[in-house]
Amino acid sequence: MEPTGTAVNLTRSIELICCVAAAFAGSLPYGHFFATAEYLPQVSAASLGGVVAAAIVSRLGWGFGRTLLVAVVGFLLLAVYGVFGETTEYGLPTRRTGVELAEGVVGGWARMLTVAVPADVRSDLLVTPLLITWAAAFTAARLSLRTRSAIAPSAPPAAAFVVALLFVGRQSGNQTTGVAVLLVAVLLLILLRADRPRRAMAGAFAFGVPTIAVIVSLGILAGQALPLASGDHRFDIRTLYQQPMQITDARSPLAALKVQLRENPPRRLFTVTVDGKPVDRIRTAALTEFDGVTWTAADRFLVAGHRLSVDSAMTHTRKVSVHVSVTGLPGPFLPVIGWPTRLHLAGDVRSQIGFSDTSGVLVTTRPSMQGIDYDLEAEVSDRDDDLPLALPSALPEYLRYRTLPDPPSGLLALAQQITASEPTAYGKLTAIERHLRGLPYQLNAPPGHSYATLTRMLTATLPHDDEGYAEQHASAFAVLARAAGFPARVAVGYRLHGTPTGEHLVTTNDAHAWAEVHFAGHGWIAFEPTDPATESTQRREPENPAPGPSQSNNPGVAPHRAEPPHPAADRPENGWVNVLRSAVVAVVLLLSLTIFVAVVVLAEKCRRRWYRRRKSGNSARVVGAWREAMDRLAEHGVRTPASLTAFEAAEHATEALGPAVGGIVVDLAEFATRAVYSADEPDSDAVRQAWALEARLRRQLFARLSLQWLMARLSPRPLVAGWRTARQHRRSFTVLETR
Template sequence: MSPGQVRTAGRGGPRGGAEAVGTGGRVARTAAELVLCGATIVAGGLLYGRFFATAGYLPQVCGAAVVAVLAATLAGLRRWGSIATLLTAVGGFALLSTYGVFRTTVIHGLPTGDTVAELARGMLGGWARMFTVVPPADLRGDLLITPVLITWIAAFTAATLVLRTRTVLAPVAPGLVAFTAALLFVGAQPGVQLLPTACFLASALLLVLLRAVRSGAELLADSRQAHRLRRATVGRLAAGVPSVAVIILLAVLGGQAFPLSSGADRFDPRALTEPPVRVADTLTPLVTLKTQLRERPPRRLFTVRTGGDAAGLDRVRTAALDEFDGVLWTAADRFLLAGRELAVDPALTASRTVTAEITIDGLAGPFLPVFGWPARLWPAGLDAGAIGFSRDSGVLVNAGDAWQGASYRLTGVLGAPDGGLPRAAPSTGPVYRRYTELPGLPSELHATAQRLTASESTAYAELVAIERYLRGLPYRLGAQPGHSYARLHGLLTGSGSDGKAGFAEQHASAFAVLARAAGFPARVAVGYRLPAARAGVHTVTTRDAHAWAEVHFERYGWVPFEPTGPAVSAAGSRGHPDGELDGSALGPRRPEPPPAARPRPDPPPAPADRSAGPSWEWLLWGAVLLPALGLLVGASIVLAKVRRRRRRRGATGNTARTLGAWQEAVDRLAERGVREPVSRTAVETAEAARAALGARVEPAVELAELATAATYAPTEPADGDVRRAWGLERELRMRLYPPRPSLRWLLAAVDPRPLRPGRHTAGERGNVGTTGIR
């Protein structure tokens, strides 16, 4: 028998028969692994349902997962090199993003300059813009491109790991990274992501199970054990699938029954970013109340056109003040960009919706009038990119230039008080703890709160008792302004110069302070009362300026309380709650403070003029893209070398593994500049390397002799020879790069010369076949 016949028997005999028997099973397992790989990525994409307002993002995100897996499968089956695989990934993503995400910029089926610009801006800054909007966000290309990019990279990488590695856990890692990234972008959205979590766990665990079974099956790849191979595979799957189901069931049910955290104070990266819309630091809106009420004649501010669903709507809110330092009520709002769909208070379940159209006339801003909790916004007459929304307070602001004469349509969610409200419990938990804080509260005010609520049996009744007491106090617009602890103490005890007289500023503040002193989450709301409608239109003027207090209840959200009673004239008649009494009946009027400047938000930065000259933005993009591209190429080269080394070391047969060790040694010599011409034998190559690099490559000489013997020996090398060959290869690497890591070692790791086309792969004889034994 000739050596060539021996080699054929060694590779195509018993082991080759087992491979023929198991080919169909391997294809089926690989296909199942790719499907599960795509399922793990799609599960992460489902998380973005809490970020976008509609499910319109699913075709693009799920399509990115599917197409990326198919593209990676094509590159893997064709055994393309690292460069070709990388070009496939980049080209596939470019096509998908062009026609799937930015298709509105395509003209006559061809991408345009706007397509390239939008794609570049989206890839570089899309992730940052996702942190400047309030979920649920509108479906826009600049927001959608980042989830598509993350999904594409994760799916392509996972599928590549499935096809080109044998590691059990590696293909799960990209899906886990994509899942974690989606959680960060979604942020502190309410609710539990049960379906995506269950889908991810099921797909990931089944993928690990299949790859573990596959690794075990390869150990039985002998034709005499084919029946054992099938039986072992079926047995492991039969035991593993129910185990996976039990693990998922216990994880989901256990997480619901015994949560590791309440989820009430989730981390949100938006808290670390600079808000895109900021309100200038000026006086609190509460102090402007008196100035507006004293305007003569009253100035028209805005109109509210309501429909038949507005029964019971009697006020609109402009600001919500939630922080009190003992002197002033202020707001701690952070305004992010608002879309058409706005995040609704999750506690507001007993509710109804009202839609109205609001037209601005003389209102100076920056706050936009709202009612209830804003749920949908159609900014027909406003700049949609300049409207800010605080998801903590439900306040809207306008940072754009469009103001006078602008109109918008708003749908608000209002609490629907019913028979359950008197028995409802106030909201508790970390989210509402700051609405109960009163730094430096005087003991007299705390005692007043306890006295007013002592005889009541329910929380709502205690608040009504505080409201009733404050409504009974004398009303006087000419009373001294202010709402500090000292002013409220004078109002409640009558020790001030105005006795117990005050107006809405003091009454709303006193209610919020007393409610907080009694342990309730309360805030002060500033806005306007809605006068009687004429032909369905409420015309609001400065005379309707008002302030009241709100307390948060479970199921009902922020419930308004009216602590300000109607004004009483000298004749005893009652009028508008904030109407002014005759000055002669009230004594000398105190001097008025100067009108407070109305706060306006800082306008957003003007867009750069791209036509004025060369823009530094492109240089910045280049400074970011070039290093990133270099890292990506370097990582691809390292991954390709690691994959090929594993394939060579795990090749079928001792001959192939011995030759694999020699080929690894040749690659290391190529990284040091030693070429391997086709005409040169293995021993001659080793001698040339010793002449060029010295005695440090001595292991390559012995390894060349082992490779030559493995090629022409009548029998395969012994296991000891294989171990010796790979030991020599390792010794060669250690001698070439003794102080690892080092710069020379790093440059060698990313050296692409061993991967150039035409080089011999593991298991091929290459030029060893022309070598004579020395």
């Protein structure tokens, strides 16, 4: 027969392997947070290292203090050499290592909420996933080795998986691999730890393994089919966190359009080199909010990485690569084409570049944009042959692009009149476009794009009232499109005039505004409500544009003010303010977690006490009073081995706490012994006396409403002692069964 210890050790080893797999699965969602898989070696090491460290500590039999020390030191070693290795010198940590490690541990989670996803794999972003994975692996292994609960070791990896999902947020795609690995590891761990005789394990596995396969398959299929898989309805914790880049405009980019067009000579703003099929426009700002007077942007900007999140609705697109070199463009908006997907910056300015994953807009917090060079890859949607059959996006996040604040009845009626004869959505939008292009273009028309201005232009009764330029035409299209029920916005940017080399010199003379409507499968499609032929006859085209001065030298355009970059997105040397802020948040979270654990412990102890007092049978109730007494001793720090008899336990309590307490325990031990070994069932009076002795013991040990009494009520020692006792009983049962 196989030795007794071999089967037990084999089971323990498989359980630890399951803990490694579960902890690793808890880190797999970060594949949707990071742009590449370069984070996997570190989290793999954390999964394996945490379990190995917990196994070593359990083998040595160390207490809580040493165990915590090993967990902390193990993580620090892994973080120093696995994440911050470039800060060491001759293999030894430096002051920079300590500073970056401290900031990463305290404020790394905050930095993860300030970057645009998918993010670059950086040290300051990697330390938090590493810490969470290490803690999950270490705790899971510790619970596996120190308790016999079937579910407890699965909780840390599952919690780590949920935390990772919070950091991922609304990113599209499902977590098929992570869910599959986590379910297999967790269910197998529960199966191994189920309370059953050893000889029944073979049958349990014969039934359990196919069941696990079915559950995992159903989970994967459900993940593929449910709407949550698309990321459209997921919760994003970033919406609750202060954005690192708050852009404040002194003037709407749309209102500044006329000032740029009237500059003479025009200023040079930037150059664009397009690689591939030509494009005719480049966008700087996307205006989504209209209050009846002014169009403004309501974007949330996060620190941009090399890869930028893609609009999931864009499937009918083409790739375009451009190089942009800024010379005299006023900030804060950077020129982009279509929807940017990759950004390659020249120089160390990445922490000053922000990206909005809801509008595809790039901004900078630099006080001057002169000298910014970058390469951009983007997805561009053209008005191709498939568009007439496409439908405007109807997802909930595009509802705000359909709303208008108290629109005038005249504009609503006009939208209905223009679109009534068209059967398709695209046809209705092109009808609005044709109507607006038929209006006379006049740059000298009064500025403004309020309801009153648009109503006067669209329902003109006096000469020249119907004149306008791109500002009014773009705003009118967006208002009429929204009045007809379409998700529309106003885009501000510049026209690109075709050249054989694909290089465009953009000046203030190219400033323009147009409208965009979001279509399913195509994304934001540009509509041109201003007749370019008419416009070109009234715009000056000088041969030698003037060099663009800096933003502060342009008196005609109100400057765009940008707040300094958030300390969390800057270099570590400038991050102590955020570290302190994050430390306060971390303390609050720690206190909240402590209170939660205390409430759980108190609730479980109350449940156990209620259950023991109401068990069926007087014998069970007397034994319940004895077990409650043992819990009170455990709260006082007196650990009673499960191998002792009731009277031996009473003698042990007398030696530890004195005769006053010991006498109570001896009397209660006599009741418990009679209840277990007497042939007659104890009467109700015996039950009452047993619980009265337990109450006397409690009063003797702890003065009511004292700090010691409160700490005893919240102490988890009785629960831990119960787990140990159950584990000892199960081990004894296993040995007897194997023999």
